[in-house]
Amino acid sequence: MNYKIENIKKIIVPNPLKLDCGQTIKDFPIAYETYGELNKKKNNAILIFHALTGDQFVASDNPITNKGGWWTTAVGPGKAIDTDKYFIVCANVLGGCMGSFGPKDISAKNNQPYGLKFPVITIKDMVRAQESILEHLKISKLLSVLGGSMGGMQVLQFCALYPDKTFSAIPIASTASHNAQQIALNELARQAIMSDPLWNKGNYYQDKKVPKNGLAVARMAAHITYMSDKGLQEKFGRKLQEKKDYEFTFDADFQIESYLRHQGKVFVERFDANSYLYISRAMDYFDLSKQFKNGLSEAFQNHSTKFLIISFSSDWLYPTKNSKEIVIALNASGANVAFAEIKTDKGHDSFLVEEPEFLKTIKGFLDSNFEIFKNEK
Amino acid sequence: MKNEFKIIANLLPSQSRVLDVGCGDGTLIEALIKEKSIDARGIELEEDKVKECISKGLSVIEGDAETELGQFPDKAFDFVILSQTLQAFYQPENVLGQLLRIGSRVIISIPNFGYWQIRASLLFFGKMPITKSLPYTWYNTPNLHMCSIKDFYQFCEKKKIKIDKVVGVNGEKISSIYRVNLEIKNLLSEVGIFVIS
Numbered sequence: 001m002n003y004k005i006e007n008i009k010k011i012i013v014p015n016p017l018k019l020d021c022g023q024t025i026k027d028f029p030i031a032y033e034t035y036g037e038l039n040k041k042k043n044n045a046i047l048i049f050h051a052l053t054g055d056q057f058v059a060s061d062n063p064i065t066n067k068g069g070w071w072t073t074a075v076g077p078g079k080a081i082d083t084d085k086y087f088i089v090c091a092n093v094l095g096g097c098m099g100s101f102g103p104k105d106i107s108a109k110n111n112q113p114y115g116l117k118f119p120v121i122t123i124k125d126m127v128r129a130q131e132s133i134l135e136h137l138k139i140s141k142l143l144s145v146l147g148g149s150m151g152g153m154q155v156l157q158f159c160a161l162y163p164d165k166t167f168s169a170i171p172i173a174s175t176a177s178h179n180a181q182q183i184a185l186n187e188l189a190r191q192a193i194m195s196d197p198l199w200n201k202g203n204y205y206q207d208k209k210v211p212k213n214g215l216a217v218a219r220m221a222a223h224i225t226y227m228s229d230k231g232l233q234e235k236f237g238r239k240l241q242e243k244k245d246y247e248f249t250f251d252a253d254f255q256i257e258s259y260l261r262h263q264g265k266v267f268v269e270r271f272d273a274n275s276y277l278y279i280s281r282a283m284d285y286f287d288l289s290k291q292f293k294n295g296l297s298e299a300f301q302n303h304s305t306k307f308l309i310i311s312f313s314s315d316w317l318y319p320t321k322n323s324k325e326i327v328i329a330l331n332a333s334g335a336n337v338a339f340a341e342i343k344t345d346k347g348h349d350s351f352l353v354e355e356p357e358f359l360k361t362i363k364g365f366l367d368s369n370f371e372i373f374k375n376e377k
Numbered sequence: 378m379k380n381e382f383k384i385i386a387n388l389l390p391s392q393s394r395v396l397d398v399g400c401g402d403g404t405l406i407e408a409l410i411k412e413k414s415i416d417a418r419g420i421e422l423e424e425d426k427v428k429e430c431i432s433k434g435l436s437v438i439e440g441d442a443e444t445e446l447g448q449f450p451d452k453a454f455d456f457v458i459l460s461q462t463l464q465a466f467y468q469p470e471n472v473l474g475q476l477l478r479i480g481s482r483v484i485i486s487i488p489n490f491g492y493w494q495i496r497a498s499l500l501f502f503g504k505m506p507i508t509k510s511l512p513y514t515w516y517n518t519p520n521l522h523m524c525s526i527k528d529f530y531q532f533c534e535k536k537k538i539k540i541d542k543v544v545g546v547n548g549e550k551i552s553s554i555y556r557v558n559l560e561i562k563n564l565l566s567e568v569g570i571f572v573i574s
Contacts, residue, residue, distance in 0.1 A: 308431060309438075327438055328448040336418070338431045339438035343424060357428065364432025372434060 007063060008056075008099035009033060013132045020285075023119040031099025032056050032091035032133050035075065036083035043373055045139045046081065046366070047130070047166075048090040049147030049154035052279055053219075053271055055098035056090045059083065064098075065270050073354050080363040081146075085370070089137065093154075094129040095121045095279050097272035101129075104205055104272050115202035121278060123150070123286045127157045134165065143373055144366060146170035148351035149318060150279070153286050156326065159307075160288060160299040167373045168306040170362065172351045173315050175322035176296055176329065177287035182317065185225055186280040189218035193273045202274050215273045216264030223263045228314035228347035232256065289329075296329035307337040308365045310358065312350040338365070378408055384544055384551060384570055385458060385484055389415060393455040396420065396480065398442045399462040403430035406437070418454075420445070443467060446475035454480045461486050461510070461568070464520045473538075482541065482574045489545075491525030491563040510567050526569035527559055533573055542572040 008031045016026040033056040038045055048058055050070070059075040061068055075081045075088060092100035095118070103118035134142070145155050145166045152174020159169050175182070193199055196214025204210050224232075236256040240246075243253065252258040292298035300307075307330055311323035320341045330337040342358045344350045350358060378386075382405045389395060391413040397406050400419030403426075409415040419437035421427050430437035442459075443466050457480030459472075464487065466472045476483045488510040489495075498506035505515040513520065524532070526545065533540050543554035545566030554562045554569065562569075 306436065324440075327440075331438070331448045331453075332450055334450070334453060336436045337438060338427075338436045339440070340424065340427045340431055341439055361428050361431050364428075365434065368432065368434025 010099050011132065011136050013129060015132070017125065017128060019119050019125045020122040021120045025101065025119065028094075028101035028129075029099060029105075030091050030094070030101065030129055030132060031096075032089060033058065033060065034090075034137075035059050035088040036086050038087040038137065038139070041374075042139055043141070043143060044085065044370065045087045045089060045137070045142050047134070047142050047145045047158075048075070048081075048088060049127075049130070049145065049151035049158070050090060050093065051147070051149040051151050052222075052283065053267070053276070054151070055096065056092045057098070058088065058090045062098075062270070065266075071352065073352065074359055074362065080359040081366065082363075086143065086366070089133060089139075091130045091133050093126045093279065095126070095275055095282065097275040102272065103202065103274035103278055113203075113205040115205065115274060118274070118278060120281060122282050123153045123157050124161070124291070126282065127154050127161060130154075131158075131162065131165075140165070142166040143370055144168040144170060146172065146362075147174075148172035149174055149348065150283050152318075153283065153288075156288055156299070157286075159303065159305050160291065163300075163303045163305060166305055167376075168308065168365070168369045170308045170310065170365065171323075171326065172310045173312055173318045173323070173348055174326075175286075175318050176299075176326050177289060178284050179322075183284045185222070185317070186284050188221055189280060190277050192217040192221065193276060196273075199273060202277075204273070210268070211273045212268040215268045215271065215276060216261075218273075218276060219267040219271075220260040220264045223260060225317045226347055226349040228316065228345055230314060230345045231347050234345065296325070297332035300330050300333040300335045303333070303335050305335065306369060307335060308361075309337065309339040310351075310361065311339075311341045312346065312348065312355075312358075313341055313343045314345050315348040315350065317348040378404055380549060380551075381460065381486055381546060381568055381570065382408065384546065385460070385486070386413065388484060388542070388570075388572060389413060389456055391415060394453070395456045395458060396449070396454045397458045397460070398446070398476065399459065400426075400430065400435075400437055402426050403433055403435045403437060405458070405460070406430075406435055407433055410435075442475075443472060446472070446479060449479040451478055452481050455482065456480055457483045459483065459485045461488050463487060464522045464524065467521065469522050477538065477574070482572055484570065484572050485529075486568055486570045487524060487526065487529055488520075489526045489563065489566050489569050490523040491527055492567050493564050494567075496564070508567070525563055526554065526566060527563040529569065529571065530554075530556075530559060533571070539574045540571060541574055544570040546570065 010029045010031040059069040092098040152171035155171040193214040196211035199211035239255040241258040289296035311320040327339045395417045397419045406417035409417040427439040495506040545562045546568040
């Protein structure tokens with residue numbers, strides 16, 4: 001893994017941040033990227049929260065992989081989230097590995113990378129750290145906050161923490177609390193990483209022998225959960241990988257095997273194994289209802305934020321049921337909420353791929369709410 | 378906007394909180410928001426219509442009113458609207474109970490099975506009636522529990538549901554319905570609109 005990320009835009013957060021784990025951090029970097037232009041009235045800003053393995057490079061080339069942004073299907077000039085019209089901000093999460101404060105950073109105490117000495121962080125910590133970006137950009141109220149998967153958790157957390165800082169919110173394919181299956185799948189990924197001998201209790205930065213195999217297996221397992229049974233079958237079925245018959249070995253005979261191996265391989269080039277542990281842990285600890293005495297609906301009491309909840313019919317990782325729980329809590333608190341389940345075979349990953357019905361819904365919601373927000377100011 | 382929606386809109390005070398159950402493409406709630414500053418929400422079963430509503434910026438949730446009204450707290454809305462849908466539920470009585478629980482008042486419209494054209498169709502032709510407000514054939518109708526204005530009136534009385542107002546609609550013509558003119562209005566109205574609480 002190449003750690004050359006000097007050219008990444010970042011701010012140093014000066015205010016001390018007391019983390020949920022009890023530790024306090026200060027003067028730490030949060031890396032971010034922006035697209036489009038902030039208008040004079042500063043009412044066209046949208047904050048996007050990325051998912052577990054995402055980063056701030058939503059719609060521009062990632063400087064490490066030199067590949068396009070992770071959400072170019074939705075974000076760009078003339079796209080559903082139109083950068084000709086809106087000012088898009090996305091920050092790398094706390095604990096990440098794309099320029100924000102994370103376990104591979106060097107500790108001032110001993111000049112060594114933090115590794116497992118990095119404090120355990122939560123979704124709430126991530127959101128509070130990112131809020132500094134808004135202060136830095138002098139944006140007092142966003143048009144919208146949105147994000148899929150772990151991004152959606154941050155959206156919910158943001159709204160609970162800062163009800164007056166956004167006009168609307170779009171949690172996509174997400175949940176208000178990680179359930180047993182979701183924790184189990186994350187634990188599987190973490191165990192894959194930690195059982196790689198090169199992981200070495202998180203101390204692998206010095207001699208650059210990183211736990212590639214463990215991280216690749218973690219990615220492979222996770223990748224399966226992002227697709228639906230039907231989607232996988234249609235794309236790969238039992239097709240063989242550049243061969244006419246079985247080879248009676250354990251090489252990748254099937255296309256799906258080859259595909260997963262490739263996904264694992266490219267992932268380890270851009271992602272830090274310890275970051276994976278920390279961020280997946282934050283997801284597991286996420287339970288918004290726990291932050292409020294009277295449960296989830298209290299999180300949104302007396303909010304004027306306009307919510308749009310979106311789920312995907314074939315998403316079994318964060319199924320519609322999870323989204324409906326959010327809708328129910330919002331309705332119970334009298335919040336302003338819209339909800340749609342998009343019918344698709346593309347599984348959890350639906351929000352990242354070309355899914356016209358989804359993109360059209362997001363666009364309509366943002367554009368119509370921008371008109372209302374503009375006139376409100 | 379159809380006449381029925383105009384009548385319903387006139388019954389609603391501005392700035393009230395309204396839930397339109399089975400809001401379709403959101404025509405009514407959009408008008409209520411724009412023209413009367415009403416805080417109007419919707420719930421709709423059909424995904425395409427929900428997406429259409431969301432694209433207009435309306436707060437509409439995709440869901441089945443038969444099973445999902447339980448999520449709203451008691452008296453969450455000043456008015457709950459149910460337009461010509463009651464007859465399509467499996468358990469209309471239960472749904473009605475939910476509507477009365479979540480709304481201080483309920484505006485409910487019913488396609489009147491007592492309308493003379495419907496009576497005539499069955500009487501003279503011996504066939505299930507097909508009219509403007511009931512355009513379905515017997516084998517593909519979503520309507521499971523048809524009733525007349527008189528049926529619903531008596532149902533409310535029996536269940537001790539307070540009837541605040543009843544309006545009969547026949548094309549562009551509207552008229553108030555009371556117990557004294559119930560028989561004749563039951564014959565002449567295509568749709569009945571009840572305000573109950």
